[in-house]
Amino acid sequence: MLVQSSTATLTVGNSYTLALTTTSVGITLNVNGVIVCSHTDTTISPTMANCLAGVYANHPTGGTGFKLLAFSASDEIALTHSDLFDNNYSNSVGGNYTRSSEFAFARFTTDATGVTINTYMDWPAVVTPYNQIGVRSIDSSGVVTEYTIDTNIGAQTLAQDLAGGSQTVEIVSGPQSNYSGSSISGSWLKAVAFTGATTTTLVTPTSTNRLVIYGDSIASGDACNAPVLENWPCLLRNNGVYAGNVAVEAYGAWALFSDAPSGNASTLVSQISGYSPSRVWIAVGAMDYILNFWSAASFGSAYQDLLDRLHGLASPPVIYCQTPLVEGNESANGHGSTLGDYRAAIVTACSTRSWANLVNGTQILNLADLDATHVVYPTTFGTDKYHSFVEGAMLFLPP
16 A cells, blocks of 8 residues: 655663654665665555564664564454463453453464564562563474563564475563562563464463462572573473473562461452363462561461462362472571471461372472572573473372
């Protein structure tokens, strides 16, 4: 179509102001007052500005590596909560985005050569490398290629090249944290557009033998090089050994206390039951201890309430109770409780509940598998060991 002359502008982060001008003879991209790209093509519409902004953010030098991607508004696929796999949230936040479970993802079949993703990141500050979303491409031969894309505060449009050919593409929402101390922050998915595609289909989410992992910063991949793809729950989800869905009910700086401060876990159990889980892996206690939320005795009472409420569901899941991993410092916290006391509280809870499968977390990793700064969080190598351990538990502990 022949487009009328118009200009669209977009600010990318704090560094770039882009102006895209379209006329009847083509387009010009101006970045910070300098023309970096021009193209003669009367079929490109002004909505291309967002796409160009995302590409330029990934290739800030322009020139080499700068790829021009075009799409019109009709190509954009808006994502709602029901479009995401392993998601159990649907609340809209400030009209900017719809919250989702950590690492929930959208799946597409396509032959596209590129993808552009509308995101919203509401962390109060950019905390590298947790400001990420992930892209996974699985070709027709089963070969997996993974990408991470950095996000910035607010609304953004980001782009990633794809190899093309028949493939399944998964767009993964980012790590989440109670970083602000008052609300959950993350990098949220809003819409997707594929370029160079002859066919694209949004796959309807399904659930089979779903495992829900209830955890904290450790499950969120806190010390991984690329938390959005290297956290142990996603490794478990993606390697194909566990025959089922894997959902993540976890956040950074979170604890059992965050969900059940009065010792009553009813709200938490309602949230977990919304996933319709076949199994639940409980991996909490470390942050209750480190962040000094409450004593091991209070933690233990709430933990028992959590177990009883989960077991009392109409379709009770198989429950695995993992004690905290080893840590560099396990001495008494402000409540006089050592990390070993929190482990003992979990052991006690399981000792009178034959249906609760106790997992000794101290056998999963060594201190050398943890980050050097805090000696708490598994490294990328550590998360790989972690997910392999859980795979074994899924195979050999009671189903």
